[in-house]
Each structure stands twice: as structure tokens, then as C-alpha cells.
Amino acid sequence: MRLPLVATASLSLVTLMMIAPIASGDGPARPGGDERLQATFRDYLNELFRREPLTATSLGDHSHDDRLDDIEPAARKATLDFKRATLETLSREIDPATLSADGRVDLDIFRNALTRDIWLAENFKPFEEDPRVYGDYTTGSVYLLLTQSSLPKDANLAHAMARMEQIPRILSVARRTITSPPKVVTETAIRQAEGAVAFYTTELFELAGQKPGEGPLGAKAAALVPAIKAHVEFLKKEVLPRAGENWRIGREKFARKLExxxxxxxxxxxxxxxxxxxxxxxxxxxxxxxxxxxxxxxxxxxxxxxxxxxxxxxxxxxxxxxxxxxxxxxxxxxxxxxxxxxxxxxxxxxxxxxxxxxxxxxxxxxxxxxxxxxxxxxxxxxxxxxxxxxxxxxxxxxxxxxxxxxxxxxxxxxxxxxxxxxxxxxxxxxxxxxxxxxxxxxxxxxxxxxxxxxxxxxxxxxxxxxxxxxxxxxxxxxxxxxxxxxxxxxxxxxxxxxxxxxxxxxxxxxxxxxxxxxxxxxxxxxxxxxxxxxxxxxxxxxxxxAFYRLRQAIQAQQGESFDLARYHEAALSHGTIPVKHLPALVRRTLALPAEDHKPGL
Incomplete structure (x- = not known):
């Protein structure tokens, strides 16, 4: 649902969306390219959401709100293989020449996101080395349902209780998976796990509008709290003593990850x-x-x-x-x-x-x-x-x-x-x-x-x-x-x-x-x-x-005709995109001639 914006003298967001023609020199896309890309992405999301229900909830898809992810090593490897296969499908089936200028931006974003996810999974081990990740499943999975979902309250409560039943399974994986994480990460994970105990004792009921400890929600929470307390003790008595100072990722990984x-x-x-x-x-x-x-x-x-x-x-x-x-x-x-x-x-x-x-x-x-x-x-x-x-x-x-x-x-x-x-x-x-x-x-x-x-x-x-x-x-x-x-x-x-x-x-x-x-x-x-x-x-x-220098360049080019609100709305109208795409898309929206853009601050 598109919500209306307050009227101003500048372009409305709806207008900005409607006046974004293909940049000159890009040429028309052949029929079906953009649609094929979007269909591939929808298929990817549907399968990803099935594999990662918490990802679905965090993005606002509620088709799996009553489930939590399978985070066993075999399941995580299968998801990684799925992302590799999707990347291969993009290379094989999506021809950039069939896409519009906007479609090529979308393809670049999709392809780079998969590449990044695969590289991160191959080079880092958060489930073994970052115990904070289990907090997303332990508490964040329920908190999101009760604070951000637009489904009816009763549905969100039912989904929350279904997830609460699955949290001990998540904590069981943590006990079997966490190795020797950095001490600083472990200490934060302990504080957050202690906060999770407080959440299921008090905050949960405040969000649900119910009295603490009463009804089905109270029973579910009472059954869950001991498992979280045991997790806190596990982190304190078993993980923290073996935690080290191994938090630096090193120059080579840093350079690649930053890129x-x-x-x-x-x-x-x-x-x-x-x-x-x-x-x-x-x-x-x-x-x-x-x-x-x-x-x-x-x-x-x-x-x-x-x-x-x-x-x-x-x-x-x-x-x-x-x-x-x-x-x-x-x-x-x-x-x-x-x-x-x-x-x-x-x-x-x-x-x-x-x-x-x-x-x-x-x-x-x-x-x-x-x-x-x-x-x-x-x-x-x-x-x-x-x-x-x-x-x-x-x-x-x-x-x-x-x-x-x-x-x-x-x-x-x-x-x-x-x-x-x-x-x-x-x-x-x-x-x-x-x-x-x-x-x-x-x-x-x-x-x-x-x-x-x-x-x-x-x-x-x-x-x-x-x-x-x-x-x-x-x-x-x-x-x-x-x-x-x-x-x-x-x-x-x-x-x-x-x-x-x-x-x-x-x-x-x-x-x-x-x-x-x-x-x-x-x-x-x-x-x-x-x-x-x-x-x-x-x-x-x-x-x-990136924003500041683009603003200066366009303001200098437009002179007295520069409209600050129009520039801001043009900059925001294309989504939260990689900044390398920002100059061309903003200039296109403002009907300015394209300029050669070289990466740089």
C-alpha cells in the first residue's frame, strides 16, 4: 500500500516514480527481461523465506511467522548451496541486454547481494563464533511479531507462542555449535541473554497487553525462561572461560569485505x-x-x-x-x-x-x-x-x-x-x-x-x-x-x-x-x-x-533553478541503492544530462 505524502512545492514521490525514463544511450530493453528478473527474484525470496522464516518476518512477509529456522549445520549448508545455484541461474538465464536501465541496476544489486552472502558464509562462522546470533531467534523473533507485524493481535500472539515452543531447539544447537568466540562478543551475548530473561518475565506481557504469568502466554513463558537461564549459565561458565581476543578479521578479509x-x-x-x-x-x-x-x-x-x-x-x-x-x-x-x-x-x-x-x-x-x-x-x-x-x-x-x-x-x-x-x-x-x-x-x-x-x-x-x-x-x-x-x-x-x-x-x-x-x-x-x-x-x-558531493555537483550545474526538496526526493525515490548508482539515477529523474562518474569520495 502506498501511503500519501504531505504536499509540498517539490515533486511528490509518486510523480518521481512516474517520470523516470530510461537514460539516454541505454537503448530499449527487449520484451520480458525485467519481468523474468523480477520473477526469478520472487522465486528466490519464496524459497529463502521457507528456509529462513525469521528473515521473512523481518522483511514483513508473514507466511512463516509460526516457525523458526532450521539452523543445524546441514540446513545452513543447504541454504548456501541454494544461493550458489541462484547466482548460477542469474548468470545463465538473465541477459543484461534484455533489461531496462532500472532492470540492470536491479540485476547488479541482486547478483552482488548473493556474491556477498556466499563470500561471508565461506569466510566467517557466526553460529560458531558469535553467540549473539542466537538472540535473534531467542527474543528478536517474538519481539518483531508483537511490535511490527500488521496482522491482527490474536494472530501475532498465536505465532509468538508457536515460536516460543521452538526456542529450546535453537538453544540446543547453540550448546552444540558455539566454539571459542571473542570475549567481547561473548560478554555482549551474555548481557543480551540476561535481557531475554527479563523480556519473557515482564516486557513480553507489556507488549501483549496481558498480566505477567497469566493465561496460555504466561504458561509458554514460564516453560521457556528456565531454558534461557540455562543458556545464560552455559555462556558464562562454559563459553566465556574459553573465549579469546580473536576479534580482528585481518587486512585481506577486511579489504574484500569492505569492498x-x-x-x-x-x-x-x-x-x-x-x-x-x-x-x-x-x-x-x-x-x-x-x-x-x-x-x-x-x-x-x-x-x-x-x-x-x-x-x-x-x-x-x-x-x-x-x-x-x-x-x-x-x-x-x-x-x-x-x-x-x-x-x-x-x-x-x-x-x-x-x-x-x-x-x-x-x-x-x-x-x-x-x-x-x-x-x-x-x-x-x-x-x-x-x-x-x-x-x-x-x-x-x-x-x-x-x-x-x-x-x-x-x-x-x-x-x-x-x-x-x-x-x-x-x-x-x-x-x-x-x-x-x-x-x-x-x-x-x-x-x-x-x-x-x-x-x-x-x-x-x-x-x-x-x-x-x-x-x-x-x-x-x-x-x-x-x-x-x-x-x-x-x-x-x-x-x-x-x-x-x-x-x-x-x-x-x-x-x-x-x-x-x-x-x-x-x-x-x-x-x-x-x-x-x-x-x-x-x-x-x-x-x-557520496550524497554531499552529488548535491554540490547538481546544485552547481542547476544554479538558481536548484530546488533542495526536489533534489532530496529524487535522491530517495529509487530505493536504498548502492551509492555508485546514485548519480545516474538522480540525474535521470531531474532530467539532467548524464555525466561520467568515477568512483571516489
Missing amino acids: MELDSGLGADEVLAEARREANRVQREMEVIARQAWGTLFPGKVIPTDDPAGRRELVRRVLEKVADDHGTAETLVDEARATVGDIKAFIRDRKILALPEPDQCRIIAMPEFMRGNSVAYLNPAPPLDARGSSEYAISPPPADWSKARADSLLREYNRAMLKILTIHEAYPGHYVQLEYSNRCPSLVRKVLSSGTFAEGWAVYTEQMMLDQGFGDGDLGLRLNQLKFYLRAVVNAILDHEMHAGTMTDDQALDLLMNRAYQTEGEAVGKIIRSKQSSCQLSTYFVGRM
Whole structure:
């Protein structure tokens, strides 16, 4: 179902979809090519969903909501063989010459997604080496049904209880499969498993609107909780003692994985070199802003010396002063909610782009079982069930943190930074972008989305909103925006050096705290995150530069006729695609002549 958008003076999303002709020079497709590709993809999804019911649910297909995956090694190997066979079918049966320009983009996305999945399965062993994956089946499988499915409540509850009966089977596989994972990953898995106990004791019943422990749901939960507690003990007493520090993936794997993750035509060394240059540029800009703010924030005090150490002190002290204005663990979520009204009003008034209506974004406290990887996330409405809701989740400091560490995190997410976070995660960042994406007519693009595009758009919007006047020139807000962007830039450096290099925790802390001005709580969390994932941290910077530089090029080309909302809607109208395709598709939508595009930041 396509939801209407708020009317603006710019192109509506529906219009954008209708005016996308084949780019000049591509030539017409022969009849049937696009249809054959889409049919192949539909057949692939149907079989994949049969094999992976949780994947189906997460994408919004509810035909297997009462089942959980067979995750035994033989079943996982069979799925891998199925993906290899599908890739061979694409090569054999889909001739690119029979496809339209859009069809060739879809083919590229489908083929590269299969190639990436196969390579990852051949080179990594998450079921053996990442016990967090079992949490997706243990808790996420039920949580998704009760929070995002648009099926009737009774159906979702019935499916949830059917899945709860199957969770002990999943945990049995975990006991037989987990080997010697990294310690940092195991510790997060333990915290999340403990959160799962709390979920089936309290949160489950809150979501279901029932009293804890009562009725059939209570009986199912009571039967399941001991199995999850036993899993916690297994992780603590058997897995943790044999866990090691084997979290680096190495230079060769990092380079190949990053190439496939970004799908932008850039190599790992190119990204690292550009990130270092950009970090220096952003630091200089922060120094200028801090110098402007000093006199107001520190009246009568002498500004620090104008040398490298003095400039770092200048920026740090101004940031610390702005950070004095922060909430508490109890108010963090409510204060994020309070930022939304002003941000949405600004987007409408300044014609940034058309906001999706009705607004389906809920702002929630991150469930305990999902904490441990990031402070906030946007869980979007599933692309195949666009009537479902999206969740902008914020994590208060974990309960087991010391007061000093918790205060450090709250200072990091002060009231100015919360506004930037809400821009990034929700308006006009992830929530708005993914609502547009869910309206894209291509099934391939609905399902196979690019993290580089999604993160890049969200980071791009932070500066764009302030450049258009949000915050009325508040220097503290601008400095936090630059700090948030610097974090994205430094993420790429950290990602590379932690997995393709030999960076130590102390060196990482120095990079994050002294180079990127992060508080200790945020820095420690980012180091933990960098050890638990690879290549994802680079997507923010690479994606943002793709959006920013394309915007600059098109604005310069159009001059006075440039319409910001029209550009934004054109950029979002083609789905969450690899950024390498963005220039040609946006230029086509805006009826601009195609330009030779070379990969690069």
C-alpha cells in the first residue's frame, strides 16, 4: 500500500516514480527481461523465506511467522548451496541486454547481494563464533511479531507462542555449535541473554497487553525462561572461560569485505586516506566554531593558546560546557521525543522534503535484550509490510554501569546532541528515508538495501538541516553536529585500524577521546562495537560523502533553478541503492544530462 505524502512545492514521490525514463544511450530493453528478473527474484525470496522464516518476518512477509529456522549445520549448508545455484541461474538465464536501465541496476544489486552472502558464509562462522546470533531467534523473533507485524493481535500472539515452543531447539544447537568466540562478543551475548530473561518475565506481557504469568502466554513463558537461564549459565561458565581476543578479521578479509559492503567502487586504502584528510578538515572547522563561542560561554576568561594543544583544549572545554545541559537516564527517551515536533515543523516550513504521512515512527527505550551495541537505532517498518510501525530506540546507560560512566554517556548525549541524533535516526534521516524506500516499486530494491546509502543519507542530513537554519545559528548545536560528523569520519579510521591493522584499546581511546572529542563512556562503547563488527562503521563516512558531493555537483550545474526538496526526493525515490548508482539515477529523474562518474569520495 502506498501511503500519501504531505504536499509540498517539490515533486511528490509518486510523480518521481512516474517520470523516470530510461537514460539516454541505454537503448530499449527487449520484451520480458525485467519481468523474468523480477520473477526469478520472487522465486528466490519464496524459497529463502521457507528456509529462513525469521528473515521473512523481518522483511514483513508473514507466511512463516509460526516457525523458526532450521539452523543445524546441514540446513545452513543447504541454504548456501541454494544461493550458489541462484547466482548460477542469474548468470545463465538473465541477459543484461534484455533489461531496462532500472532492470540492470536491479540485476547488479541482486547478483552482488548473493556474491556477498556466499563470500561471508565461506569466510566467517557466526553460529560458531558469535553467540549473539542466537538472540535473534531467542527474543528478536517474538519481539518483531508483537511490535511490527500488521496482522491482527490474536494472530501475532498465536505465532509468538508457536515460536516460543521452538526456542529450546535453537538453544540446543547453540550448546552444540558455539566454539571459542571473542570475549567481547561473548560478554555482549551474555548481557543480551540476561535481557531475554527479563523480556519473557515482564516486557513480553507489556507488549501483549496481558498480566505477567497469566493465561496460555504466561504458561509458554514460564516453560521457556528456565531454558534461557540455562543458556545464560552455559555462556558464562562454559563459553566465556574459553573465549579469546580473536576479534580482528585481518587486512585481506577486511579489504574484500569492505569492498562488498560499500559497493561504491572504493578500496580500503582509499577510504582510510580520505577519512584522515576529512578528519583534519573537520577539526579545523570545530576550532573556528569553538573560538566564536568562547567569549559567550567563558566571559572574562582568557582563550587557550593558538597552538595544537591549545586548540584541542579550546574545543574540548566548549564541548564540555555545552554538555552540562543534559538529561538523566530516566528522562533521555522523553527528551528525544520532545525534539521531534520542532524538527518536523522546520522540515515542512523550509521545504526540506515531503514527510511521510501518516507518521508511523514510535520513539521507545531500547529493550534490554537489544542493548550493548549502540546508543540508538532505527528499526524501520518492514519493506514487505509497510503498514507496520518503525521504532526509533534510545538506550539509557546500562544498569550495570558505574555512575561516573553513566554520567559520561549522558553528557555525550546532551540536549544539543539529542537533536542531532533525532535528525540522524528519524527526521529527515533513517525513518524518512526508509519510508521512501518502502514505496519503491522494485521488489529487489525493497529487500536488498544498501547500508552505505542509508547511513550516508542520515549523516548528510545533520549538516544539511543546520545549513538551512535549524537551531537558529546556535554555536553549541553546530559544534555538536560537527562532533557527530567527526565521529562518522573517525569511525572509518577506527574500523580500518582495528581490523586491518594492530590498533590497541589505548590507541583507540586516544583516537576517539583526543582526536574526536568523545567522552569516555561513548569511546569505550565504540571500541566494543568496533570489535564486534567490521566494515559497517565505514559506511557512514563513505555514504555521506557520496550524497554531499552529488548535491554540490547538481546544485552547481542547476544554479538558481536548484530546488533542495526536489533534489532530496529524487535522491530517495529509487530505493536504498548502492551509492555508485546514485548519480545516474538522480540525474535521470531531474532530467539532467548524464555525466561520467568515477568512483571516489
